[in-house]
Amino acid sequence: MADEPLPFDDRGLAYGDGLFETVLVRDGHPLLWDAHLQRLARGAQRLEIPLPDTQTLASLPGQVGAGLFVLKLLVTRGSGGRGYASPASPTPRLRWRCMPFTPQSAYWRDGVRVRLCRLRLGHQPLLAGIKHLNRLENVMARREWCDADVAEGVLCDQYDRLVETTSMNLVWQRHGALETPDLTACGVAGTLLAALRQRLPIRTREVGVEALMEADAAWVVNSVQGVWPLRQLDDAEGACLRRWTMQDAQRYLQRHAHPVLGYPHDVFDEA
Amino acid sequence: MADEPLPFDDRGLAYGDGLFETVLVRDGHPLLWDAHLQRLARGAQRLEIPLPDTQTLASLPGQVGAGLFVLKLLVTRGSGGRGYASPASPTPRLRWRCMPFTPQSAYWRDGVRVRLCRLRLGHQPLLAGIKHLNRLENVMARREWCDADVAEGVLCDQYDRLVETTSMNLVWQRHGALETPDLTACGVAGTLLAALRQRLPIRTREVGVEALMEADAAWVVNSVQGVWPLRQLDDAEGACLRRWTMQDAQRYLQRHAHPVLGYPHDVFDEA
Numbered sequence: 098m099a100d101e102p103l104p105f106d107d108r109g110l111a112y113g114d115g116l117f118e119t120v121l122v123r124d125g126h127p128l129l130w131d132a133h134l135q136r137l138a139r140g141a142q143r144l145e146i147p148l149p150d151t152q153t154l155a156s157l158p159g160q161v162g163a164g165l166f167v168l169k170l171l172v173t174r175g176s177g178g179r180g181y182a183s184p185a186s187p188t189p190r191l192r193w194r195c196m197p198f199t200p201q202s203a204y205w206r207d208g209v210r211v212r213l214c215r216l217r218l219g220h221q222p223l224l225a226g227i228k229h230l231n232r233l234e235n236v237m238a239r240r241e242w243c244d245a246d247v248a249e250g251v252l253c254d255q256y257d258r259l260v261e262t263t264s265m266n267l268v269w270q271r272h273g274a275l276e277t278p279d280l281t282a283c284g285v286a287g288t289l290l291a292a293l294r295q296r297l298p299i300r301t302r303e304v305g306v307e308a309l310m311e312a313d314a315a316w317v318v319n320s321v322q323g324v325w326p327l328r329q330l331d332d333a334e335g336a337c338l339r340r341w342t343m344q345d346a347q348r349y350l351q352r353h354a355h356p357v358l359g360y361p362h363d364v365f366d367e368a
Numbered sequence: 369m370a371d372e373p374l375p376f377d378d379r380g381l382a383y384g385d386g387l388f389e390t391v392l393v394r395d396g397h398p399l400l401w402d403a404h405l406q407r408l409a410r411g412a413q414r415l416e417i418p419l420p421d422t423q424t425l426a427s428l429p430g431q432v433g434a435g436l437f438v439l440k441l442l443v444t445r446g447s448g449g450r451g452y453a454s455p456a457s458p459t460p461r462l463r464w465r466c467m468p469f470t471p472q473s474a475y476w477r478d479g480v481r482v483r484l485c486r487l488r489l490g491h492q493p494l495l496a497g498i499k500h501l502n503r504l505e506n507v508m509a510r511r512e513w514c515d516a517d518v519a520e521g522v523l524c525d526q527y528d529r530l531v532e533t534t535s536m537n538l539v540w541q542r543h544g545a546l547e548t549p550d551l552t553a554c555g556v557a558g559t560l561l562a563a564l565r566q567r568l569p570i571r572t573r574e575v576g577v578e579a580l581m582e583a584d585a586a587w588v589v590n591s592v593q594g595v596w597p598l599r600q601l602d603d604a605e606g607a608c609l610r611r612w613t614m615q616d617a618q619r620y621l622q623r624h625a626h627p628v629l630g631y632p633h634d635v636f637d638e639a
Contacts, residue, residue: 102373112503113384219490231502232383
């Protein structure tokens with residue numbers, strides 16, 4: 098248990114046959130916990146991996162003390178089966194680790210520079226939305242730049258439609274409405290995005306990068322870092338496509354998201 | 369080394385950030401070894417993972433004695449980096465295991481029944497052809513049937529073009545010519561297929577399942593099992609689309625492939 102090593106023949110290692118979650122934990126209390134458990138359950142249902150009992154999962158965040166942590170938990174289908182063929186009665190493996198965490202708070206205030214990636218996400222509706230262990234596309238996309246000033250890479254699908262960023266979800270405001278990409282063919286359905294969609298009318302759109310360039314404000318969001326407003330969008334060669342000034346419109350999403358995570362939602366006022 | 373467990377934070381486990389090979393080893397001698405090393409090198413170049421030195425890799429197959437084995441070797445990017453971001457100077461991990469192996473020799477003679485899968489492989493040219501650790505599509509496709517009489521699942525891409533089968537490559541003979549699917553957008557470029565293409569004129573075709581139904585003979589091939597002629601093709605509901613009788617045409621590919629692996633190439637004559 099905990100973060101013990103995994104055996105050579107674990108299917109999580111062999112095939113990425115498993116799921117993970119990264120959860121913000123404040124003073125032993127997991128944030129957006131139900132949303133994380135729901136996504137894990139949805140993934141387990143999709144891959145047909147039996148989940149550890151809820152009590153075991155529920156006990157994990159409480160094992161750390163005061164302060165801010167990120168809990169990474171990982172469930173694999175375990176060992177067995179014949180090659181790709183799954184074992185008839187799998188014995189899944191659960192592993193987890195809690196690490197102290199400091200969010201990139203300067204990004205809350207100053208916004209971030211993001212860069213359009215060359216890599217196009219492949220369509221796989223069967224695996225879209227869930228947080229499975231096949232993440233080479235994200236790894237390869239993240240290798241497209243090493244400029245420390247670029248916070249995230251913007252990912253489109255093979256039809257050049259916006260999907261997400263390397264490790265966050267995209268939301269923007271255009272013509273007075275909040276919009277976010279469709280995630281039914283690829284991408285990960287983030288838990289903070291889900292929480293925001295419960296609180297705000299955010300429309301799903303199948304659109305290209307032009308939607309982002311037309312936006313009055315745009316953000317990348319996840320349940321660990323919170324909401325980063327976009328300050329600059331670069332193309333895949335590093336040339337600037339669009340700049341945003343950090344104004345009141347940019348604060349909007351943080352006001353709704355950050356209370357959920359216990360993060361400040363008046364970071365602009367402090368500036 | 370060998371088949372020691374991998375730590376929780378290994379990127380092979382976290383993201384499938386690595387490569388593998390399965391190599392037939394006869395009496396300590398690896399078959400198609402150069403082709404396996406070449407594919408591994410191609411994968412390492414694509415993912416930008418430094419490979420273990422050739423001498424270390426070359427020493428692995430010799431560690432088993434007389435008899436037939438399958439060597440599975442696995443190289444991951446190791447630990448480190450920040451989330452999807454790779455470590456600047458990765459220390460890859462190499463693991464391997466040799467297992468006694470008995471090929472499905474009845475399939476050589478009797479041929480196999482295969483089944484069209486519902487799952488469509490997503491396009492990802494950046495990862496196509498290499499044997500990386502993101503294999504959930506294969507795992508999910510293999511879960512579409514549990515009939516022990518069905519040997520492999522036939523996989524098409526999202527445009528319904530043939531790609532491969534769940535763990536083998538496809539070759540067929542149509543209008544007197546040998547054909548195989550294009551593998552530049554998805555699928556694994558098998559080492560036995562590569563060896564056959566060096567020996568025989570096999571054309572790459574972007575075609576749907578109708579090409580298979582028109583074929584006079586068809587085979588699934590890999591470097592561990594050799595060549596299985598197709599006896600029957602079923603649709604995704606299990607209804608028969610095409611049957612082939614095991615005649616001389618069906619032997620053709622085995623005659624060229626099996627000597628490479630030390631497998632018999634006159635299995636039909638024995639029948």
